[in-house]
Each structure stands twice: as structure tokens, then as C-alpha cells.
Amino acid sequence: MAGDPRTIARLSGSAAEAKQIQREQLSERAKAENILSPEQMRSGNVPINAGKLMMTMLGGEIRPMTPDDLNQFRQKARELGRRFQGGITARQVVDMSLTVDRQRAREQIRMVVPAAARGLKKGSAVTALEVRFITDASGETKGVYRHHVTVEFTGYPEQVIAGEDTAQRAAAKMRKQGIRFDCDCGRHRYWYRYVASVGDYNAGRPESGFPKIRNPSLVGVACKHVLRVMSEIEGGSAVQAFLARAIEKGRKNGDGAGHIRQLQREAERLADKQAKRPMAANARASGDRDFDRARRALRKQSRATKVKPKRTAIGSKRMQALGATPGAHDKLIATTRDLGLTPEEAVAILQAAAKGKS
Template identity: 25%
Template sequence: MADIPRTSAGRYQTEGLSPQDFNRVFDQIQTDQRKKRRRARSTITPFLLKNKSLDDIIKLGRRKGGMYFTKDDLKGFERNRNDARNTFQNGEAGITYAQLISHSQQIDIKRANNKVDNGLGITSATPVSIKHNLLIVQVKASQASHDQHHRVKIRFEQWDALLDELTNDKRKNQAIVRQLCAGRLSFDCDCGRHQYWYRYIATAGNYAVAPPKEYAYPKEKNPNLKGVACKHVIHSATRLQSPAWQVRVLQTMLQVAKQVGYGDDRRNTTEHISDKEQKALNRNRKSQTNAAAMKREWDLYQRRQVALGKKLDDENGGIDDLRKQLTKSKSLTAAQRKKAEAVQAKLQKERDKNALLKQQLADQFQIRKQAFIDALVMTGMNEKDAEAKFMQTVKGGRQ
């Protein structure tokens, strides 16, 4: 845009902008990126993954190391894509904060914590606007970056359900907003790291704030689909775990809960956070991501899921015993038989419910296993030992 000043590096000037102008500039950046993306060549589309013709593979060019891509390469990419979907998709949008950190690459966490010495660390992030369940965060770029800022979008996926739980009880409301910020989140960032490494995974895992979505496989930047989020998202999500930011989110939740009108009424415009509020929010001292603590929380969640599976097995056994007893109803009176049939229907409903839970647990077992292994690999353990540790943990939980 001609009316937006640029820096000496040719990037848009984002320093000192109002929240309105900040979003206007980054809307233009998104438009520019979309146009550039349309001109991309040699991309691996979903269609190409399924239809691996030799001519199309040759058009992809050479991979790192100078060799041409092969059908086996594309088969591996397809397996990685399916693994990403199985790891993150659970039928609901978003991933929790613990899962986000547990699956992030160590280098991204170090940069988010400014624990690197090459100028790529970041130090600050400030909410600039919020509209219902979408929070916009302004993140100051690293010293080594040509950009001045990046824009992170965070969407609270449990917003509607938790909105219904708000009361006049201040303490309860604080617990609700903590649950919201630690719960399922979807996100997006304009930076190249997210665009070329992680947006594809976010789209496959159903935790992308769209637009934009990415369907072209990151064959060069992230062919193994490792990691979850860039340093800007990690830093913003970590600061979101502090009371300072949560108070501001709760303020909007209460306003929405009390409003009269449709939830998507155009009069319910975006709330732009004032300079005074931003200064107060900048006093947020929750800037360091504790990967070890999130790993422990994720491990605890896995153990609880294993225990739940055992409990469901035990309950199903009890239901089977009751079911056998009910077969004796043939010798009962009509009134007794009617009552027994009502009990049978109730038991069948519970059985169906438990069967569904067991299926969900089975589906999530592979998710838990990969998450456990990724978390240990992130700490330095090799993948074989990490898998053995997982099986040891599962066996221990069943004792």
C-alpha cells in the first residue's frame, strides 16, 4: 500500500501504530503474502500426494542434497501428514497450552525465552485488540529480524462453553478464565517460521486460525513435520497464562455474556486496547515458557487417560453381570418385566456411552504415545528409549 511507510529494509513500518492501524497494516501484509503464495511453484499439493506421477515429481525439482524427489519421498510425506492429523485432531478445534509446549521444538522455546545468543530471541508481546474469542497480540520482532513486529492471532475454542459458566462469583470467574487460557487454542502468525514450517501442521491438526490455511506440504523447510508453533506464538501463549492478561480477557467475556443482541451483531465491534491498558499489560512477568513443567502436566494427563481406560473396562464387566441377571425377566410378572426393560434400556445407554469412550481412548492412544515420545526426545532422549519409556509408563499405570 502506497500510504504505509516502509523501513530501510523495505518492510512496512509498524512501530508506534495505534491498534487500528496495526491491524490495518497486517491485513495488508496478509494480502501481500496471499498474492505471493499464489505465484509459488514446485509445491506438493494434496492431489499430488495421492497421484504421484513421475512427471509431476520431476517438476518438484531437487531436494536438499541435490537428489530429485522420489515416490518414496512423497509416500513418507503422506505418512507424516496422517501422523500429524492423528496427533492433534481429536474431533475438536484447537490444542491445549500443555500440548502446544510439549510438542514444540526446543529451539523455538529457547528463542521464545530469549535464551539464544544470536539475536533471534524475543522479549515482549502486548495484546492490542480482542473481539469475542479472537485475541490479537503485537509481538516485538527479534534484533536479527528485518521486521519491527509480528501479529499473532489466538482464538479461544472453549469460549462459548465457558461463557455460560460465568457468575457473580469473582473467584469462580478467575478459575474459568484460567481454564480458557490453558485450554484449547487455535492460532496464526504472519512470520516466515509459521508460514513455511508450521501452518501446514496447524491446518492438518485443526488448530489454525483461518484465513489463511495451508495445504501444500513443506517439503523443504519441515519435511518431517516437527514442532507446533513459532517463538512468537509460544511467547504470546505463555504470557496468556498470567493473571494480568487473563483479567483483560475476562473483562471481554463478561461484556459478551451480558450483551443484548446476536453474538455476531456488527455493533459488537472489535475492542481496541488503549495505550494505558497496554502499559499495564506489559507488566506481565510471565514471559518464560517452562517446558519441563508442561511435559509433566502432559505426562500426568496421559496416565489419567490410561487409568480411565482401566476403569471403563471394569465398569463394562459389571454391566455384563447385570445384563445376565436381567435375562431372568421371562419368569417375572408383566409389571416386573416392564420395570426390568426400563433398567435394561438404561444399562444399554450406559454401555453405549462407555463403548464410545473406549473407542475415543483407543484413538487417542497413538496421540498420547507420540506426544510422550516427542516430549522426551525434546529433552535429549533417543526415540527408541523414549518409546520404551512410554510402554513402561503404560504398564505401570495398569498395575
């Protein structure tokens, strides 16, 4: 059943299971219709599918798409690309996610088990460490008992060659560096895979079809399964130990290549321990340090929502009010000339006076 630690911890065949899900989703995507492609967005013409206009949920209600919608989609995609220019970290994934996804992660996803890791190569060079995690499912989808979350640690090559650090210290540094991720759940597939692709932090297949129905405003970052994994990356000693093992293996091989797998008995121990944790949203400290740290990470609200606008100094406000007075510019210039001052000197004097009164 959903949430059964034995189901989550069963590692035999889990890699094949993950690949099979990927193949099925890729096949479904190839057959999908009503996809809004980048070419259609750039054209500015509202696409017509089977004799009908494409639909969107932009604005909260499903309706036919308009040329103005296409303009908004293009603008949102550009803003998204600028927003994530430089990648993303586990901390940012938690901070920038929607409150509803963080709440679901805290209340519905009980277990996270790192199953396997390998060095990813591009040509002859290793570019990242790919770690596959298994989480339980919430039970909302019939017949689905667990999900596979893939995380690529882009700081891995740097930490493999950083011989001055122990593997433990290198792992602690690596999990604060850049990542890419993917999840096989529907939330990631239909809401967030496009966001991850445009933001250039997707670890799975890229998605070029704009989510005009599910997420036309391009809000949020990650599903509850990914968020639960991110909390363990930030605060879990088991994940820390697993990453240290991967770095040790990479250093032993010399080039960062190689695979490691979780031991079945360790996976069972982790799943069983996590299954016994209190999951109520208002649960007090459980005595499980890893879990309490992970829960605090997921509870934390996005820093972006707490940024306050800069206060305008009182003197600056006075300067602004003076500048808005009719004829102020001409009067200032005339006074400057009478005093034998340059405009720059006059401005410096006014600014100094304004600061003295603020």
C-alpha cells in the same frame, strides 16, 4: 528499532497492518510455484515443474523428490492428523514444540501485548473468541519490528453462558481449553502453517502445500512468537484480565458478539514493563511473577520426550521366554489334558504363579 516498546505498543493502525500483511502473503501464495498439492501427493507420481523434478530436504540435503518421498509425506500427514485429533491447548503448544523454538522465545521475544478481541460468528452463533496479540521481532529480518499473532479460544461460547462463574474464573478456565492460532512470521508460514492446517488448529488461512523443503518431517508446532504468546496465556495476569473483559462484554451482549480493544496507555505500560525484564537464558527469578511463570512454561521440555516405555513384569518376561521355547505350546497342551484342565484354567494358574515370583 526492533524491541522498542513504543513500536510494539502502538495500537493505532495495527489491525490494518495485520490485514495488509495477510493480503500480501495471500497474493504471494497465489503466485507461488513448486507447491506440492494434496492431489499430487495422492497420485503417487513425482511432480515435474518447469521440466524438472520437484526438490525436497527430506533426509537433510536438498535433492530431487522420489516416489518413496511421496509415500513418506503421505504417511507423515496421516500420523499428524491422528496426533492432533481433538485440538490443541496452550500447554500442549509449549510442550510439543521444538527446543530451539522455546529457546528463541525465551531469549529473543521480549514483549507481548493483547491488542484486540472479538467474538467469531459462524452463521448466527459465536464459535470462538479471536484475540490479536502483538509481539516484538528478534531483529533478524530487516525492516520488521513486530509480529501479529492471532489466537482463537474455542471454549469462549461455553464460558460466556457459564453464569455461575465470575468473568475472571471463566477466563481462567477458557485459557486452559482448546485454541487455534496463526502468526505472520516466516517460520510459521513456511514450517508450521501446514502442520497447523492438518492438525486442525490453524486460525488463519489453511495451507495445503506440503513443506517439502523447510519441514518435510513435519516436526515442531509453533514459532517463537506464538510460544511467547502461549506463555503469557498460561501465566500472564494482563492476558487474564483482558480475557475477562472480553467475557464480560460477551455476556453483556447476550450472544458473545462484540469487540474490545486494549487501551493505548495500558499497552504502553505492559510493553515498557516487559522491556525491562531480564532476558538471559540463565537469568534467575526476576521478581516479576508473571514473567517467571511464563519463562518456566517455555523452559519445560515436551512431555512426549519424557515418556518411558512400560516395564515388563518379571513374571511376564518368564512367560514370554517359555512361549519362545521350541515345542512349548504342544507340551503345555499335553500337560493340561493330563491334569484334566481346560487351556484357560492352565493359563490362569501359570499367570498367578508368575505374579507370585515377580
